[in-house]
Amino acid sequence: MARNENMASMNETPSRSITIPEQSSKEKLFENIKEAEERLAQPQSQSSKPKIQRVPDMLRDHRKFEKYYEPRAVAIGPFHHNKARCQLAEKFKPALAAKFIKESGRQAEDLHKVIEDNISTLKDCYNEEATRSYTDEVLTDLLFLDGCSTLQFIYSFMHHELASFKIKRDQVAFAKQDLFLLENQLPYQVLELLMQKSDKQADLKTVIDDFVRETADKRTRPLGGTSINMEEPPAHLLELLRTEMLGPPDRHKKKKHKDRRQSFRNIQELKAAGIHLKPSKRSTLRDISFTSLGFVGFLSLPPISVNDSMGPKFLNLVAYEMCPDFQNDFGVTSYICFLDSLIDHADDVKQLRKAGVLRNFLGSDEEVAKLFNEIGTDLVPNSETYLSVYGQLEVHCKTKWKTKLTVWMAQFYHDHFRSPWAIMALLGALAVLGLTGIQTWYTIHPPSTA
Structure with a gap:
C-alpha cells in the first residue's frame, strides 16, 4: 500500500502547475525605456545607409x-x-x-x-x-x-x-x-x-x-x-x-541673424524693395546668395526647368529626406520651401522667367505657381540652410531710412537703365534740360556789354 501511495504521489507531481508571476505593465515600460536608452548609447556607423522603404x-x-x-x-x-x-x-x-x-x-x-x-x-x-x-x-x-x-x-x-x-x-x-x-x-x-x-x-x-x-x-x-x-x-x-x-555643402561659417521674421511675401515685394533676380553661376540648389548695393540688391538663384517630371522628382527626394533612418540636412526640402516663399502668384513666376532663372515647360505661369504652392505645403525645412540669405534680405527690406529712396531708385533704375537706348535717351533729355536752363539763365541775366 505504501508503495502504491508513493507511486500515486509521484504521478500527481507532474500535474501540479508552477505559477510564475506575470511582468507588470510598469516593469515592461521601464524595460522598454532601458532598452531604448541602450540603443541610443550605441555608436552609430557613419557608413550605414538608410533602408529602401515606403514613402512616409x-x-x-x-x-x-x-x-x-x-x-x-x-x-x-x-x-x-x-x-x-x-x-x-x-x-x-x-x-x-x-x-x-x-x-x-x-x-x-x-x-x-x-x-x-x-x-x-x-x-x-x-x-x-x-x-x-x-x-x-x-x-x-x-x-x-x-x-x-x-x-x-x-x-x-x-x-x-x-x-x-x-x-x-x-x-x-x-x-x-x-x-x-x-x-x-x-x-x-x-x-x-x-x-x-x-x-x-x-x-x-x-x-x-x-x-x-x-x-x-x-x-x-x-x-x-x-x-x-x-x-x-x-x-x-x-x-x-x-x-x-x-552640390557640395557650404562648410563656411554663416553669419547669424537674430531676426528671422520674414517681412516679404513674394518676388513682387522684393522687386518693390529694389531687389532684382539673376541666375547663379552654378546650378546646384545650395547656390543661393544675395548681394546688396545700397539702393539695389541682387538675389542669385539656381536655374530650374519646370516640366511634368519636376513634381515626381522633387517629391521623391523630399520623401527620401523624410525617411526616419536617413540623417541629413533636408537640403532639397529647404530649397522647395525657399522657392515657395518667393512664389505666390503667376506674376512671381513671370519675374523668374524674365530673369532667366526659370524655364516653364509646364504651361501657364499660374500652373507653376500652383505647383510650388502645393508641393511646399506642410514641409519642414532646415532653418539653418538659407539663414544668411534670409537675414540679408530682411536687412535690405527693413532698413527704414532708405525704404522710400530704395523704391524710387529701383523704379528709376528699372525705367531708365533697361537698355543702352534708354540710357542715351535719358542723357539726351538731361542735356536738353541743362541747355534749356542755361539759355533761360542768360535770358533773364544777359551779360553786361560795358
Missing part, C-alpha cells in the same frame, strides 16, 4: 501627389513587382538583360552568381516589409534581372539605342522618371556588382553619372565630365541624384 505616410496623405510615388511604366525591386500597369515593361526586361550580358563579356551564370553570393547583404538594404514575402532565391532572380535591364536601359538611353528594343517614346519618358522613385530603387550595390563583372565597367559608370546629371537638369555642366563626387557609394540612384542636385 504623412506625404501619402496628400492624395494629389500619391500618383507621383507610384511607377507608371516600369517596376524595379520588390515593392511594386508584378504591378499591373507595369507589365508591358516586364516584356522588355529580358531583352535588355540579354544585351547587357552579351556586351559584358561574361556568362549569365557568372553575373547571377555574384548577386546570389551577396543576397544577404542586398536583402538588408531593404526595409523588412519589402522582402518579407520573397525567398532568397526569388529575390536573387528579381535583383539580377532588374539590375541587368536597368544598366542596359541607362546605357542605351544615353547612346540613343532604345529604338532597337522597340520601346515607344512615352514608355521611355515614364521609365526614366520611374527610376528615381523612392519605392522603386535598387541597391546601388547591385549595379556595382554587375558593373565590376563587365568589360564595360568604366563606360557604364560614366553613363550612369551622365544620366543622373541630365535628370538633375545640369545645363551648365557638359555630359561626360567629371564623376559625381561622393565620399562613399550612394544607397541608390535617388541618392546619387540628390547629391548632384544639391
